Amino acid sequence: MLSEIADNKTNDPDDRVRVLTLPARYPQGAEKVLVKACTDREIPMGKLPSDVGCLVMNVTSVAFLANYMKTGMPLVTKRVTIDGSAIQNPQNVIVPIGTKIADVVAFTGGYKTEPKKMLMGGPMMGLALASDQLPILKQNNGILAFDEKEAHLFEPTACIRCGRCVSGCPMNLLPTLLEQYSNAKNVEQLTEFDVMDCMECGTCVFNCPAGRPLVQAIRLGKIMVKAGGAK
Ligand code: SF4
Ligand code: SF4
Structure with a gap:
């Protein structure tokens, strides 16, 4: 339906709009993941979509802005x-x-x-x-x-170094190491291993057979890095 509207020459005479259908997978909506899926461009650690020539805008936000411009009604x-x-x-x-x-x-x-x-x-x-x-x-x-x-939460057991948290991370991070550095309050290593790039998608926790509370530790790690002004 959307593709037909975009493909219609009357709506898009310069053929500047394309509608891409992406596979249903999680996480798909995060900026870096979307840019990679749509353009095959990789946003380097610590960079933004604009650094690779992209701008990501939420469709609902754009629709709300259009409505606001037309009616003056704020989001209520x-x-x-x-x-x-x-x-x-x-x-x-x-x-x-x-x-x-x-x-x-x-x-x-x-x-x-x-x-x-x-x-x-x-x-x-x-x-x-x-x-x-x-x-x-x-x-x-x-x-x-x-x-x-x-x-019900299961008691976490020791990490068995299976690597599932690493292979499933859409940001190419090392969640198991980040958990260790967070528990050790090692701000330097947390920064070195790009903890701030974690988008807290929870994929690593979902994949972990040991039930490690990886995201909780990473969130604390990010707070420590922010407090330390390291990034
Ligand atoms: S929550 Fe886990 S899987 Fe998701 S980005 Fe952070 S470290 Fe990677
Ligand atoms: S998925 Fe869990 S058990 Fe496997 S390496 Fe990561 S933290 Fe360790």
């Missing part, structure tokens, strides 16, 4: 996915920004069971919520609520 609502094993009726809803999360869940039919863990965001990158009394924010696309079984 969000489309939010309410899902998870503790949710009675999973669905997408459009809610005013600032609405209490508990009220949004109640609007969809409430909880099926007492939620043991809630996330703001998706299952891979979402942030744990301390309470459902917090508001929907403008950057919020999803609320997930899990029952006891799905919220």
Whole structure:
């Protein structure tokens, strides 16, 4: 459908617009991954898309900007996915920004069971919520609520050096080393091994058979690097 619109000479007389279909894989939406998939250009560590002649803009943001220019109406609502094993009726809803999360869940039919863990965001990158009394924010696309079984965390075991976290990292980082350097508070090595390039996609944790809390350690490592002003 989009390809047909772009291919139509009336819409695009200079043939400057192309619609690319990418395979459904995770993570695909991150800037560096998108630029590589669409143009085969690699953004070097510490660089931006503009350094390789690209500009990445979120389609929803562009649509919102167009609407704002036309009507003057600022962003006051969000489309939010309410899902998870503790949710009675999973669905997408459009809610005013600032609405209490508990009220949004109640609007969809409430909880099926007492939620043991809630996330703001998706299952891979979402942030744990301390309470459902917090508001929907403008950057919020999803609320997930899990029952006891799905919220259960397994005790991590020792790294078996299988390398799955390394081979699956879309940023070509070494998550297992970054975890070690973070635990050792070694800011110099964290910087040397480009911890700031981690986009916290969670792929390394998903792949790890030992259940190592790699992203949690990497997040702490990034905070240490920022605090140290190393980057
Ligand atoms: S979260 Fe893990 S897999 Fe994702 S970019 Fe960071 S180190 Fe790589
Ligand atoms: S995936 Fe887990 S067990 Fe395997 S090397 Fe990485 S941290 Fe170690």
